Amino acid sequence: MLATVLGKTVRDRWKATAIAAFTLGLVLLMGMAVYRDIDLAVYTDLPEAFRALVNIPKDADVGSLAYGAVYGSYGALTLAALAISMGGASIAGEERDGTIGLLLGNPRSRTQVLVSKAGSMVLLTALGTVLLWGAGLIVPVLLNVDVSGMQIGALMVHMFAISIFYGFLAMALGAWTGKRTVASGTAVTVLLVSLFAAGLLPLIEGVENLAKAFPWYYYEGSQPVLNGIDWGHLSVLIGATVLLAGASFVVVNRRDLRGRSVGVTLLDRLRANPITQKVADRIAGSARVSRIWIKTASEHQGVLIATSYIMFLLMGVMLGPMYTFIDDRLITLADSFPEVMLAMVGGGDMSTPEGWYQVETFGLMAPIAVMVVTVTIGARALAGEEEQRTMGLLLANPITRSTIVREKTIAMAVYAFIVGFAIFAGVALGSVLGGLGMSTGHIAATSLLVVLLGLAFGAVSLVIGAATGRVRLAVYATIGVALISHTLNAFLMLSDSLAGYAKWSPSYYYLTSDPLMTGMDWGHGAVLAGLTLVLVAASVALFQRRDLRQG
Amino acid sequence: MTTDTHSDRTAILTASLTKHYGDVEALIDLDLDVKAGEVFGFLGPNGAGKTTMIRTILDEIRPTAGRASILGMDSHERAVEIRRHIGYVPGDLAMYPNLTGRDTLTYFANLRGGVDWEYVDQLSDRLDADLSKKIGDLSSGNRQKVGLIQAFMNRPEVLIMDEPSSGLDPLMQREFQAMMREVATDGRTVFLSSHTLSEVQRVADRVGIIRHGRLVAVEYVAALRSKAMRRVELEFGSPVDASVFEAVPQVRDVVVYDHRVVLSYDGKMAVLLKTVAEQYDIVDITTQEADLEEIFLTYYRDEVTV
Numbered sequence: 055m056l057a058t059v060l061g062k063t064v065r066d067r068w069k070a071t072a073i074a075a076f077t078l079g080l081v082l083l084m085g086m087a088v089y090r091d092i093d094l095a096v097y098t099d100l101p102e103a104f105r106a107l108v109n110i111p112k113d114a115d116v117g118s119l120a121y122g123a124v125y126g127s128y129g130a131l132t133l134a135a136l137a138i139s140m141g142g143a144s145i146a147g148e149e150r151d152g153t154i155g156l157l158l159g160n161p162r163s164r165t166q167v168l169v170s171k172a173g174s175m176v177l178l179t180a181l182g183t184v185l186l187w188g189a190g191l192i193v194p195v196l197l198n199v200d201v202s203g204m205q206i207g208a209l210m211v212h213m214f215a216i217s218i219f220y221g222f223l224a225m226a227l228g229a230w231t232g233k234r235t236v237a238s239g240t241a242v243t244v245l246l247v248s249l250f251a252a253g254l255l256p257l258i259e260g261v262e263n264l265a266k267a268f269p270w271y272y273y274e275g276s277q278p279v280l281n282g283i284d285w286g287h288l289s290v291l292i293g294a295t296v297l298l299a300g301a302s303f304v305v306v307n308r309r310d311l312r313g314r315s316v317g318v319t320l321l322d323r324l325r326a327n328p329i330t331q332k333v334a335d336r337i338a339g340s341a342r343v344s345r346i347w348i349k350t351a352s353e354h355q356g357v358l359i360a361t362s363y364i365m366f367l368l369m370g371v372m373l374g375p376m377y378t379f380i381d382d383r384l385i386t387l388a389d390s391f392p393e394v395m396l397a398m399v400g401g402g403d404m405s406t407p408e409g410w411y412q413v414e415t416f417g418l419m420a421p422i423a424v425m426v427v428t429v430t431i432g433a434r435a436l437a438g439e440e441e442q443r444t445m446g447l448l449l450a451n452p453i454t455r456s457t458i459v460r461e462k463t464i465a466m467a468v469y470a471f472i473v474g475f476a477i478f479a480g481v482a483l484g485s486v487l488g489g490l491g492m493s494t495g496h497i498a499a500t501s502l503l504v505v506l507l508g509l510a511f512g513a514v515s516l517v518i519g520a521a522t523g524r525v526r527l528a529v530y531a532t533i534g535v536a537l538i539s540h541t542l543n544a545f546l547m548l549s550d551s552l553a554g555y556a557k558w559s560p561s562y563y564y565l566t567s568d569p570l571m572t573g574m575d576w577g578h579g580a581v582l583a584g585l586t587l588v589l590v591a592a593s594v595a596l597f598q599r600r601d602l603r604q605g
Numbered sequence: 606m607t608t609d610t611h612s613d614r615t616a617i618l619t620a621s622l623t624k625h626y627g628d629v630e631a632l633i634d635l636d637l638d639v640k641a642g643e644v645f646g647f648l649g650p651n652g653a654g655k656t657t658m659i660r661t662i663l664d665e666i667r668p669t670a671g672r673a674s675i676l677g678m679d680s681h682e683r684a685v686e687i688r689r690h691i692g693y694v695p696g697d698l699a700m701y702p703n704l705t706g707r708d709t710l711t712y713f714a715n716l717r718g719g720v721d722w723e724y725v726d727q728l729s730d731r732l733d734a735d736l737s738k739k740i741g742d743l744s745s746g747n748r749q750k751v752g753l754i755q756a757f758m759n760r761p762e763v764l765i766m767d768e769p770s771s772g773l774d775p776l777m778q779r780e781f782q783a784m785m786r787e788v789a790t791d792g793r794t795v796f797l798s799s800h801t802l803s804e805v806q807r808v809a810d811r812v813g814i815i816r817h818g819r820l821v822a823v824e825y826v827a828a829l830r831s832k833a834m835r836r837v838e839l840e841f842g843s844p845v846d847a848s849v850f851e852a853v854p855q856v857r858d859v860v861v862y863d864h865r866v867v868l869s870y871d872g873k874m875a876v877l878l879k880t881v882a883e884q885y886d887i888v889d890i891t892t893q894e895a896d897l898e899e900i901f902l903t904y905y906r907d908e909v910t911v
Contacts, residue, residue, distance in 0.1 A: 322739075343704065343712035353703070443699035446665055447755075450693035451716040452685050601666035604656075 059157070059170035064177060067140060070530050071182045074132045077534045078124065079189030081541045086120040086197050088545040088552065117194060117201035121209065121279050125190065127249070128537065130213045130273060133182045134245055137175055137221030142238030144171035146228035149312045164306050168229065172299060175221045183214040208278040215291040216273035220245055222298040229306035239360065244269075246419075247368070254414070258379050269294070346448075346461035350431065351468060357430050358469050361423045362476035369415045369423075370480015374488030377410050407490035408570040411481055416565065420477050420504045425536060427469045428512025433528035435462035436593070437519035440603040449602070456594045459520065463590050466512050474505035492570070499574035500565075506582035507564045511536050513589035520593035523603040560585060614641035616763050616794035617662060621671035624657055624818075631657040633818045634671070639796055641676075641762075644789045646809030646826070647798040654818040655798040656696050659767050663693065675763060689717075692756035696767035696798070698749060702741025706751040709740060713755055720758050728754045731780055746772035753781065763794045770804060782808045834871040836893045840864060842886040853880050864888075 145168060148154040157167060187210045194201040220241055228237035248268035252275065255265040265271045272291050276284035324334035342352045351358075404410055436459065439445040448458065478501035485492040515532040519525065539559045546556040547566070556562045563582050567575035617639040624632040632654050639645045649655050660666045662673040664684040673680040675687045700709055714720035729736055734750040735743070743751070749772045756764055764785075770778050785795045785808050799805050805812055806826055814822045847861045855872035870877055874892075881887065 338708075340708075340711055343708050344715055346716070349701075349712060442701075443695070443697065444701060446660070446663070446695045447693065447698075447700065447713075447752075448716075449665060450663065450688055450691065450695075451713060452688040452718075453716055454685050599667075602660070604660070 057170075059167060060174045060177070063140070063171060063174035067136075067174070067178055068181065070139075070526070071136055071178050072185065073530060073534060074136060075182050075185035075189065077537060078129050078132060078186055079193065081128065081537060082120060082124045082189060083193045083196070084541060085124045085545050086116060086193055086199055088549050089116045089119050090197060090199055091549050091551070116199045117204045118279060120193075120199075121190065121201075121204060121206060124541070125186065125206075125209060125213070126274060126279070128541075129186055130216055131245070131249070132537075133179060133186070133213060133217040134220040135242065136182065137179050137217045138224040138238050138241045138245070140171075140175040140178065141221035141224035142228045142234050142241060144168060144175070144225050144228055145306055146232050146234040146237055146312075149232050150234050154311055158311075165303055168225075168303060168306055172222070172225060172302075175225070176218055179214060179217045179221060183210050183217070186210065186213070203280075205279055205282045208281075208283040211283055212273050212276075212278045212288065212291075215288055215295070216269065219269055219291050219295045219298070222295050222302065226298045226302040226305070229302040230309070232309070232312040235356070239356070243360070243364070246364075250368070250414075250419075254376075258376070346453075346458065347464040347468070350435070350462055350465035354427070354431055354465075354469065357427055358472060361426050362473050365415075365420065365423045365473060366476040366480035369419050370477060370482075371484045371487065373411065373414055374407075374481075374484025374486070374490055377407055377488050377490060406571075407485065407488070407492055408496070411484075411492070412565070412570055415477070415481060416500055416504065416570065420501075421507055421536075421540075421561075421564065423477070424470055424473050424504055424508025425511050425532075427473050428466050428508045429515045429529060429532050431462065431466040431469060432512035432515035433519050433525050433532065435459070435466065435516055435519060436597055437523045437525045437528055440523040441525055443604070445602055446604075455598050459516075459590065459594045459597055463513075463516065466516070467509060470505045470509050470512065473508070474501045477501045477504065493573070496570050496573050500569040502574065503564050503569055503579060503582070506579055506586070507560060509586045510560050510582050510589070511539075513586045513593070517589045517593045517596065520597040521600070523600070615639070615674075615677070616641040616643075617645075617673070617675050617796060619658075619662065619671065619673040622658070622661060622668055622673055623670040624654075624661055624666065625669045630818050632661065632668075635815075635818075635820050637813060637820060637823070639794060641794050642789055642792045643810040644785055644795040644797060644808050646805030646812035647796065647815065648800065648802065648805055648812050649798075649815035650800055653815045655800075655815060656767055657818075658815070659696075659765055659796075659798060663691075663765065690762040692759065692761035692764045694752050694756045694764075694766040694769045698752040700740045700748065700751065703739060705739050706734060706736035706743070706754075709751060710736065710755055710758065714758070717759055721760075724760070725754060725758050728757055728784075731784065732777060744772075746774060746777070749773055750777070753784075757784065757788075761793070763796065764788060765796045767798045768800070769797065770799075770801075778804070834869055835874075836867065837870050837877070838865065838867045838891045838893075839881065839887060840889040841866075842888055845885055849881070849884055853877055 145154065145164070148157055148167075158164065187206065190206045190210070193199075223244065224237045224241035227240055228234055231237060248270040251268045252265050252270035255268075256262045265275070269291065272287040276287050278284060321334055321338040324330040325338055327334075341348070343349050404413060436445070439448060439458075449455065478498050481492070481497050481501070482494050484490075485494075485497070511532055514535050515528045518531050519528040522528065539561045543556045543559040543561040543566075546552045546559070547562075556566075560582065563578040567578050569575060615638055617637065619635050619637045622632055622635040622637075623630075635654075635658060647655055647658070657666070661668050662675060662680050664681050664687075667681065676690055678687050680687065701712075704712065710720070710725060728734075729750075732750045732753060734754060735747060736751070738747075740748055740751065749769070753766075753769060756766065756769075770781055773781060782804070785797065788795050789810070795808075797805065797809060809826050811823060811825055813820055814824070841864050844863050845861060845866055847859050847866070850856055850859045850861075850866055850868055853870075853872075853876065855870060856877065857869045859866060859868045878887070878890075
């Protein structure tokens with residue numbers, strides 16, 4: 055049983071791990087190649103406070119820069135996300151699919167099933183770690199880069215520990231609630247908040263130690279790639295992981311297993327109440343099903359609310375006043391940054407409020423937030439209905455396949471604009487509260503560009519879903535495309551001779567024009583919008599020609 | 606049960622319809638002509654190609670060769686126009702778990718552009734369906750009822766249903782059969798795919814039998830019923846000789862076990878008993894309706910050698 059369940063889970067999921075490791079290895083190759091060709095003095099001359107923030111060691115060289123930039127954050131984020139996806143699904147996923155009863159119909163206990171699932175998660179995370187480790191050793195040899203003194207092994211051990219920590223966090227939440235989306239959603243939120251907090255808190259005088267409350271600190275805080283394994287930090291992570299694993303086994307045995315039944319939402323309760331029934335019926339019932347796009351949108355309210363809330367409050371409003379508390383050493387850096395440096399951190403010059411917001415909010419978090427929404431909708435738009443076996447019923451109605459693509463695209467666009475508005479409103483309000491005096495028009499322009507970028511990647515997932523009918527493939531492939539697009543742009547911009555090629559990356563058309571300082575670049579906006587339209591048109595063509603899957 | 610309301614108009618027509626999935630031949634040269642106003646039963650064992658045929662004529666998947674039309678309209682070129690006139694219950698029905706039955710029907714009504722809600726309520730009463738619960742909280746039989754209402758609610762010209770009575774209890778199955786007959790009486794058409802001979806016998810005018818992707822026969826139900834073969838087991842006071850039974854017309858597969866004999870028979874029982882009783886002393890008789898598979902194998906052995 056143990057081996058059977060473990061084997062099946064590994065078979066179901068090893069491809070994602072392999073693809074992720076391959077993509078990251080490729081990105082590392084790209085990064086090192088570019089770093090090798092540029093003058094690194096621009097990094098080593100930077101003031102210490104800034105170097106600490108963007109993870110550049112004092113005696114930075116090609117190896118440490120590339121490992122730090124590619125593996126330090128992306129690598130760990132990717133492995134942790136994969137572990138979360140597996141951990142959250144371990145028991146809750148079988149409950150959602152209605153297969154848990156069948157599984158437990160065999161003479162095996164819940165504990166045994168959970169052990170198998172945990173085993174497969176640890177095994178696949180280890181596989182990912184080993185593949186990344188291998189890539190990290192091969193790439194410098196291929197490029198003839200000297201990485202002596204770099205402790206990549208130590209980095210990988212820390213990366214493995216932080217990844218399974220998050221995996222077990224999701225597993226414990228799933229074992230406790232039986233809800234897969236709650237488990238992985240909460241774990242991802244904790245992951246992002248802790249990444250953000252561990253990077254930011256040390257910059258604020260008086261609260262440096264608070265960073266220790268966040269798991270990410272124990273991954274990167276000791277800079278394992280330079281200093282080797284920090285056994286103290288590592289044992290904190292392992293201890294916490296063991297606690298979470300223990301908690302999973304306790305809670306999963308104590309509760310009623312969920313059937314395939316769907317949850318009760320607030321609207322359902324209002325509908326059941328005679329006083330509120332009429333209004334609630336209109337919102338939850340007739341209004342929700344009046345159009346395909348409205349119904350599609352209503353299915354993804356959760357992800358919209360979560361991302362809009364985080365972007366508005368945490369990444370928008372709160373960062374404004376926070377800027378005024380930040381270490382003065384950062385602010386005195388004004389003007390001293392070489393152009394080439396700015397590109398790497400998303401073009402942000404931390405000595406200005408615009409640069410601050412660019413590094414913290416717009417550089418990475420805003421595109422991720424919009425993409426979470428657009429790719430969630432885009433990948434499921436067509437492939438989701440096929441996998442859920444509802445597409446046949448939908449297409450028994452007198453509507454064309456292109457109508458369905460159009461309606462789903464509308465839902466995706468509406469949601470992207472709502473998240474974009476939350477970003478805009480949060481940053482604009484943060485600027486007012488912090489007295490930063492940023493231009494509202496420029497904030498709006500940047501928010502519009504991030505919406506257009508997110509829509510382009512959403513359209514990538516739509517087109518893959520339209521061509522294949524497979525949700526998971528659409529999601530993972532789009533993440534791969536986005537990762538390559540982002541790093542291609544960031545790295546190529548650093549090299550004078552290669553900068554021209556950055557134009558092939560969609561990410562180039564987002565921040566390259568420096569919209570927070572200069573306002574809207576309509577040309578760049580048009581490129582992104584055009585790309586989206588082309589991809590949507592391709593989705594129609596591909597979807598129309600294809601046999602529908604039967605689920 | 607057979608009525609003559611159906612005319613010569615054609616509801617569903619396929620010509621050399623063929624569908625391959627890679628090397629697998631799911632449908633082979635299927636020629637079928639379903640008349641308007643009839644209940645047509647589409648019979649076949651699991652995996653015979655019933656669902657593939659339905660998905661092809663509904664333009665969910667595209668034929669490798671051949672063509673199909675519904676109400677005279679090409680199934681691919683005029684797919685949207687066709688869908689105005691059909692009701693569809695997919696096999697292994699799935700709907701949106703977080704919508705209630707009524708929300709689901711409203712959704713499809715909006716996509717169709719209007720539905721007679723009084724009629725929906727009538728259908729829901731007849732099937733004893735609960736439309737206020739979420740689909741995800743319904744048992745499979747109750748979910749099936751919502752699927753049936755969804756297909757019937759706009760009074761379609763052609764109803765296409767893939768194993769529609771799965772999960773329904775016997776009482777509901779009877780009500781559902783009555784609903785299908787009413788559709789035919791109305792001059793509209795029902796295309797019913799099933800693997801249960803008894804269900805199809807009760808409701809259909811004609812049946813088509815499909816096996817390994819080939820249409821092996823189209824029969825009037827009345828004719829098929831006269832062929833209905835039985836397994837007969839006879840017990841005697843003394844040992845018997847097989848040749849006596851083999852001599853009786855319409856007897857097949859005779860196996861003798863000393864005092865007992867087991868055989869297949871599709872003639873009149875009186876003929877068999879009379880012949881046998883002349884020679885031997887019958888102690889006991891058990892008979893059993895042959896299952897669909899046996900009828901297939903007996904009557905269509907030549908066609909199905911694959």
